[in-house]
Amino acid sequence: MAAPEGTTIVLKGGRVVDADGERTADVVIADGLVVGVGPDLSGERTLDAAGCIVAPGLVDLHSHLRQPGQEEAETIETGARAAALGGYTCILAMPNTIPAVDHAGIVREVLELGRAAPCDVLTAGAITVGRAGEQLAPLGEMAALGVRFFTDDGAGVADARLMRRAMEYAGGLHHAGRGVVLAQHCEDPVLASGGHMHEGEWSSKLGIPGQPAEAEELMVMRDLALARLTGTRVHFQHLSTAGSVAMVAAAKDAGLPVTCEVTTHHFTLTHASCTGYDPVFKVNPPLRTDADVVAVRQALANGSIDCIATDHAPHTQEAKEAAFDAAPPGMLGLETALALTLTELDLPVAEALALLSWRPAEVLGVEASHGGPIVPGRAANLTVVDLEERWIVDPSALASRSRNTPYAGRELAGRVRHTVLHGEPVVIDREAQR
Amino acid sequence: MAHQHLLSVSDLAVEDLEQLLRLTDAFAEVSRRQIPKVPALRGKNVVWLFYEDSTRTRLSFEQAAKRLSADTMTFSVSSSSVKKGESLRDTVLTIEAMGVDGIVVRHGSAGVPWQVARWLGDRVSVVNAGDGWHEHPTQALLDCYTIRDRCGTVAGLRIGIVGDVKHSRVARSDVLAFTALGAEVTLIAPPTLLPSNIEGWPVRVSHDLDAVLPDLDVVYLLRMQRERMTEHLIPSLREYTARYGLTERRVDAMRDDAIVMHPGPMNRGVEISAEVADLPRSVIIDQVRNGVAVRMAVLYLLLGSGVDRVLGTAPLDADALLTAPEPVVEGAVG
Numbered sequence: 001m002a003a004p005e006g007t008t009i010v011l012k013g014g015r016v017v018d019a020d021g022e023r024t025a026d027v028v029i030a031d032g033l034v035v036g037v038g039p040d041l042s043g044e045r046t047l048d049a050a051g052c053i054v055a056p057g058l059v060d061l062h063s064h065l066r067q068p069g070q071e072e073a074e075t076i077e078t079g080a081r082a083a084a085l086g087g088y089t090c091i092l093a094m095p096n097t098i099p100a101v102d103h104a105g106i107v108r109e110v111l112e113l114g115r116a117a118p119c120d121v122l123t124a125g126a127i128t129v130g131r132a133g134e135q136l137a138p139l140g141e142m143a144a145l146g147v148r149f150f151t152d153d154g155a156g157v158a159d160a161r162l163m164r165r166a167m168e169y170a171g172g173l174h175h176a177g178r179g180v181v182l183a184q185h186c187e188d189p190v191l192a193s194g195g196h197m198h199e200g201e202w203s204s205k206l207g208i209p210g211q212p213a214e215a216e217e218l219m220v221m222r223d224l225a226l227a228r229l230t231g232t233r234v235h236f237q238h239l240s241t242a243g244s245v246a247m248v249a250a251a252k253d254a255g256l257p258v259t260c261e262v263t264t265h266h267f268t269l270t271h272a273s274c275t276g277y278d279p280v281f282k283v284n285p286p287l288r289t290d291a292d293v294v295a296v297r298q299a300l301a302n303g304s305i306d307c308i309a310t311d312h313a314p315h316t317q318e319a320k321e322a323a324f325d326a327a328p329p330g331m332l333g334l335e336t337a338l339a340l341t342l343t344e345l346d347l348p349v350a351e352a353l354a355l356l357s358w359r360p361a362e363v364l365g366v367e368a369s370h371g372g373p374i375v376p377g378r379a380a381n382l383t384v385v386d387l388e389e390r391w392i393v394d395p396s397a398l399a400s401r402s403r404n405t406p407y408a409g410r411e412l413a414g415r416v417r418h419t420v421l422h423g424e425p426v427v428i429d430r431e432a433q434r
Numbered sequence: 435m436a437h438q439h440l441l442s443v444s445d446l447a448v449e450d451l452e453q454l455l456r457l458t459d460a461f462a463e464v465s466r467r468q469i470p471k472v473p474a475l476r477g478k479n480v481v482w483l484f485y486e487d488s489t490r491t492r493l494s495f496e497q498a499a500k501r502l503s504a505d506t507m508t509f510s511v512s513s514s515s516v517k518k519g520e521s522l523r524d525t526v527l528t529i530e531a532m533g534v535d536g537i538v539v540r541h542g543s544a545g546v547p548w549q550v551a552r553w554l555g556d557r558v559s560v561v562n563a564g565d566g567w568h569e570h571p572t573q574a575l576l577d578c579y580t581i582r583d584r585c586g587t588v589a590g591l592r593i594g595i596v597g598d599v600k601h602s603r604v605a606r607s608d609v610l611a612f613t614a615l616g617a618e619v620t621l622i623a624p625p626t627l628l629p630s631n632i633e634g635w636p637v638r639v640s641h642d643l644d645a646v647l648p649d650l651d652v653v654y655l656l657r658m659q660r661e662r663m664t665e666h667l668i669p670s671l672r673e674y675t676a677r678y679g680l681t682e683r684r685v686d687a688m689r690d691d692a693i694v695m696h697p698g699p700m701n702r703g704v705e706i707s708a709e710v711a712d713l714p715r716s717v718i719i720d721q722v723r724n725g726v727a728v729r730m731a732v733l734y735l736l737l738g739s740g741v742d743r744v745l746g747t748a749p750l751d752a753d754a755l756l757t758a759p760e761p762v763v764e765g766a767v768g
Contacts, residue, residue, distance in 0.1 A: 204629035207544040207568030207606060212630070276552075277545025321523040323543030325566070 006030065007044050009425065011384060011418070014049030017350050018056055019358045020373045027054055029380040032423035037374055047418050047425060049384045055353050056371045057089025057381040057419065058338060059360040061183075061261055062153070062237060062309035064330065065091075065121070067113060068106070069098025074314035074401045076110065079334065080117030081434075082312070082399040084426045086334040087416040089381035090120040090361070090370040095131065096154040102126035102137040107145045118419075118426040118434050120370070120381075124149040127166050127182060133158050136166055143173045143180055148365050151183035153237060154284075156219050158189050163223065167232035178365050181259075183235040186219035186244065187211075187285065196325045198271040198286040206274060208324055213241040213292070216285055220244045224251045227258055235363060236260035238311050240285040242295030249304035259363050261309040264333055264340040267296045269406060279320045279327030280404050283313070286329075300345060300355065307360040310337045314402030332405040335398050340407070342387065342414035349387065369422075384418040391415050399432060439551045439560040440732055443571045443610035451578065451614060454731050458579050461730035464501065465723075475504035478737050480536040481529055482508045483550075484563070488540050490698055490722070491563050491572075495538050498729035504737070507534070526550050530558055536737050537561070544568035559736040567601050573697055574607035576728040578615060580721045581652060584693055589616030592649055594640075596622045596678055597656030597705055600629050600667075604697045605656060609637055620646055623678065626667040643678050647687045654695045655680055658705045671704050681707045685715075693717050 011027040016037065028036035028043050060083065066074040076093070083091045093110055095101030101110060101123050114121025125142035129135045131152040139150055150170065157163040166182060173180045195211025197203050203210030220236060224247060227234045239245050239260050248260045265283060270290055273281040281287060299305045313330025320327050341352045361371025369379040393410050395403040419427035426433050437445065446454070464470055480499050482492055492508075499506045509529060520528075529537065536559040539547045544566030551560040564570040581588050593612050599605040599621050612619050613636045620638040621628060628639065640646045647653070658674055668674045675681075680694060694706070694716040702708040710716060 199630050201631040201634065204631045205606075207566050207603060209567070210630060277548045278552075318521045318523075321521050321549075323522060323541060323549070324545045325543045 008035070009045045009047060009420075009423070010041055010043030011049045011054050011382070011420075012046050014052045014054040014384060016055075016374050017053045017353060018373045019354065022350060027374060027382065029420060029423050032380055033376075034374055034378050034380050035376050037376060047384070047428065049418070051388065052384045052386045052417055053349060054374065054382060054384050056357045056361075056374060057383050057421070058087045058356045059364060059366065059370050060088050060091040060310050060312070060334065060337070061149070061235075061307060061360045061364060062263070062311045063091040063093055063334065064096065064311075064313045065093045066314055067097060068109065072401070073316050073319070076113040076121055077117055078399060078401045079312065079314070080114065080119040080121055081432050082332075082334040084118040084419045084421065085399050085416060085430070085432055086336070087338045087383035087385060087419055088119055088334060089383065089419065089421050090122065090364070090366055091334070092149055092364060093121055093123040094153045095124050095126040095151065100126045100131045102129050102131065104138070104141045104145055107142050107147055111145070118421060118432060120366075120421070122149075122364070122366070123147060124151050124153070124183065126150065127152045127157055128162065131155060133162065136162065136169065139166070139170060139180070140173055143175045146175055148175060148178065148180050149183055149235070150180060151185060151237065153183070153185045155189065156185050156187045160222055160226070164226050164230060167226055167230040167234070171230060171232045179233065181233050181235050181363070183237050184219065184223050185237050186216045186223065186239075188215045188218045191215040191218065195286070196282060197274050198288050200271055200289055202271045202274055206277070208274065211286065213243060213288065216241055217243040217247065220247050224248070224256065224258065227251070227256050231257065233257040233259070238263045238266065238285055238309065239305075240266045240288050240292060240296070242292050245295050245299040245304065249299060252304065259306040261307045261360070262296050262300065262305050263309055263311045264337045265311075265331060265406065267293055267300065268340055268344050273406065274324070277324045279322060279324050280331065280406050282324060282327055282329050283311070283331050284329035297345065301347065305355070306363055308337065308341055308355045309360070310334050312400075314400050315404050317403055320404050330404070332398065332400050332402060335400065336393060336405060336407050336412065338385065338416065339391070339412035339414045343412045380420050380423040382420040383416055385414060386417050387414050389413070389415040437736065438556055439547070440571055440736060441547050441551060441560065441562045442569050443574050443607045443614070446614075448614050451575070451611065454575055454728070454735065455579050455582060457731040457735065458575070458724070458727045461501075461734070462724065462727040464730070465727055471501050471503060473503045474734055474738050475499070475502040478504045478535045479533060480504050480506050480538060480733065480737070481534045482506065483526070483529065483537050483539045484509070485511050485541040485546070486564070488564070491540060494722070494725040495563060495729050497726045498733055501726070502730055502733055504733065522546065522549065523553050526553055530554055534558055536733065538563045540564045542566055561732060561736065564603050566603065567606070568603050569607045570603040571607050572725070572729055572732055573604050574611035575732070576721055576725040577608055577654070577695060577697075578611050579724045579728055580695065580717055581693070583720065583724065584717055585651060588612060591617045591651040592620070593617045593652040593654060594620045594622050594643075594646055594650040595654045595656065596643060596680070597658055598627045598662060599623050599656065600627050601659070601662075602656050608654065609635065613637070620650070622646060624668060627662070644684065644687065647684060648689065651689065651692050652695060653680060653688065653692060655705045657697065657699065658701055675704055679705055679707065680710050682709050685710055685713065688715075695721060698722065
């Protein structure tokens, strides 16, 4: 339940971790804002945070919420609940719904459905009409509603001239004083055509048609060239190969206005997972080689990756009970991303949180209300995480409407205990409150 | 050998392969009888779950099952609930509920027999009758049997597999079986028709048939499909035939005792010339004949109640095993 106006809540006994550093402090919240940070504070309600860290809420740049069109797999409500349980206070819905989010009407619908959700839900808009890659979508009317991120995710924009024009046109769009970002799912559709997993030793052995790493890298290369040509900001989604990561890092060093994300599955799983032909391991971009996983981890450690995204992609059980090459690509991520990052990456906690919270908040342009330092006057979008708690991923216990996690049975360390959204505890002691 | 399913050649130890070949000898003998039928699988029910058109493999399995007195049912995709949108898993569980002992699966997608086996657990035996580009284990077994029958052994032979290895489930299973039995395998194809990453495969690779042909004991030709041209894998069938087709001229370069194999169906005039297909050194019809006996051996080992008698390391007295019950004429048993 929403706290009545004026009620103060204290997060008691935790260690505050944000972009400014770490300190042991209680955090007092009232009217949606942080109102006090310091030792021995009190409030009318107390949420125990002893032994936990108190951090800015996480921000996901890549969630498929499936609404409208595929509500049997996920809805905005269930996806947002999964997000809240995973520590997120803000998620960006991808526009590959049915119909696609490619004009103002659908933007309004998604934002409206998101208003009651236990997590702030923003939506990306499609770059092209129907994500068909043929005609520029009305980016301006969507930007006027606050859409800052545009992508045809699920597919890349294959036509180089169209992508160039989209970038030039987007350079002239602003909302509330900020420019927009074009984001790309990099995949050359002809070179990748018919490929259902990474082309390599395993695809050769398993007889599953593969798609080469170069299908991703060619589009990364092209869009870096177009970013140079147009000067428009580009965000590279779910980079998965050593080559992609290296190219984007080099482009940043050269001063190009680019950012990028990687997913948790691309630093925790490899194409060897496909040996049992379980479509739960089918995802796009596909799971890659050990060397790619090592490269992604190194890039996360040396700061050349801006953020970790989930690419949360729910699919119904029946959709995933098809043959490997007939099943849709995608896996769940919102409820496991934080724990996987904490468990699998050897990063200081603050660095892990930077990748999951304040850096994606900056890329998305929501740093005023999400991911910012925990100081009086800031929006109270917070998550409380018990770093020590070990838990085993149980697909049937997930809040998502779907069950397609590739981590069933895996033991992880670190679990969200509470999540606070605009001052309201939406998760208390691991239980969603709405 | 205590296998629940036959999914991949790689699941078979060398001893398993050899045992299957010995058992095939016994069933080949049954096939030569006046009444080529034994009651070994009487009361067992086998269903053909064929999601892909296949006349030869299905008829071969059907013949094998009938000679073992098993009951068979056919699940036909074209007239089934699959067309109404039923999931693969629901189809499999529906069939199981009717009471079957074995499911023989052919599917255009790699891995489907593994999924079927996972859903059925140990309740039903699953035989892979070909999955996508991946495997076709009974074909590999009949190929090994045919080679052993004609050449005496598989060990030490030099076997060339020629053609579209990339898309071939036959090639993947044959490579596993031939090398397990000690043959030296060379894949002969243009680079576009080889799998992308075969480092680590126990094979040699050549792009030049004429260079290796004189050394081969077995020339195994794969079917060349017309649609490979539209995928830019070869310029034309004419050029393929010129470089990789087994023509009469090329046969002259072969060793006198070398044999020619093909999994069928052949494209006469493309990968094999019409005249070569009919030479005495061509064992293609033997392969088909042996396929029935091999599949009898497989079905018997997976489903037979007398399986315990062929387990273990004791020499196999297959004849005693099979002749114990008198052959019966279908319908004669009450």
